[in-house]
Amino acid sequence: MFKKFAPLLLSVALIAPGLAAAQGKSEVKLGFAKCAHCLPMALTPEYSSNTKIEAINFNSGNDVLTALVSKSIDVAQVTYLHFITALDKGFDVVAISGQVNGGSEILTAKGVDLKADDWDALKKLIAIYKAQGKPFRVAASRGNAQDIHMRGELMLHGINPNKDVQFINIPNPSDHAAALQRGEVELICTVEPFASQIRMSGVGKHFSLPYNQAAGNLTNLIVTRSDVIKEKPQAVRDTVGAVVQLVDKLKSDRQAWVEVINKYTAMDANVANEALKNAYPDYFMHRKSAQAIAVMMKDLKYVANDVSAGVDKAMDYSFLSAVTGKPKTELGY
Incomplete structure (x- = not known):
């Protein structure tokens, strides 16, 4: 009898450890926004074998941050702006990796006659509207x-974003093209791939890439909470490892991205x-630039407090260092 079932018992014995390992996997819920460099x-999940990552899509970075706090x-892809805003509000957030930067573009509506990067002409046009x-x-x-990219760029070129123009908040970037088409705004700063969609459809035209202000082209950060780090340190490390592998893949092969x-x-x-021409995979966390962003956001009255001093405490390079084998001084610190 035993001989009859021996092969089956052996198979179960061999499979059981695998089943146990699978059942014992740590799980991480990871949120990301709907934009070309976020998607x-x-x-x-394809780059994590030891931790089960559930990737969840949200309409915007604001929604992702809300879900995290x-x-x-457990882990969120947000922006440097969200990171600073969270610190200003006293939320428990810890940056653990970069991801992709770029993706911003300022565009004008069809009826606005401005040449690309002609900021003097834009200032004159704003003055005409005022008059x-x-x-x-x-x-x-x-x-x-x-x-924040547009507000910083306007301020850099002598245009007060709080006094000289009227800001219209359109929460979902997928609605930006329709707003331009309906003539509801003269200028818009949107994210890829919606920026390329607007240009290629003729709804609007390129004015500028807003990367001269303090934030430069920095966009995305991967953040978590201190309780997640405490309770699931290996899962956090595995998630950062997956992000690093993903970023390296995106640098050389963009078909999956498309x-x-x-x-x-x-x-x-x-x-x-077209959208990916304005996207820069990068898992570094740019500490000094993050501090400069914090100062700029305070100057713009976007946040109530200067949290630049708190940026250091809220950036944990240990996972990036462990995954890449590099010290934090080589990872943007």
Whole structure:
């Protein structure tokens, strides 16, 4: 009898450790936003063998941050702006990796006659609107990187974003094209792939890439909470490892990136490929620039406090160092 079932028992014995390992896997819920440089986060589960990563898509970075601080998710892809905003509000957030930068573009509506990067002409046009008693309307998604990129760029070129223009908040970037088409705004700073969609459809035209202000082209950060680090340190390390592998993959092979943009936005490959011209995979965490962003956000009255001194404490390079084998001084510190 035993001989009859011996092969089966042996098979079960061999499979059981694997089943046990699978059942014992740590799990991480990871949130990411709907934009060209955020969407590759959907691929992170493919790069983690020891931790089960559940990648969850949200409409915006604001929604992702809300989910993180309310403990609905464990790890979040947000922006440097969200990171500083969270510190200003006293939230428990810890940055653990970079991801992708870039993705911002300022565009004008069809009826606005401005040449690319002609800031003097923009200032004159805003003055004309003022003289006529009309507001010069500019739009972005409040709280997103593009919002702070444009505000900083306006201030840099002598345009007071709190007095000289009227900001319109359009929370979902997928609604930006329609706002331009309906003539609801004169200028907009949006995120890829929606920026490329706007240009390629003729709804608006390129004005500037807003990367001269303090934030430069910095966009995305991967953040978690201190309780997650305490309770799941190995899972956090595995997640950072997956992000690092993903970023390295994106640098050399963008086909999967194009496909994931198509999956989540239904935009075709031409728009996706165009969008990726304005995306820079980078897992470094740029500490000094983050501090400069914090100062700029205080100057713009975007946050109530200067939290630049707190940036150091809220950036944990240990996971990046462990995964890459590099000291933090080589990872953006």
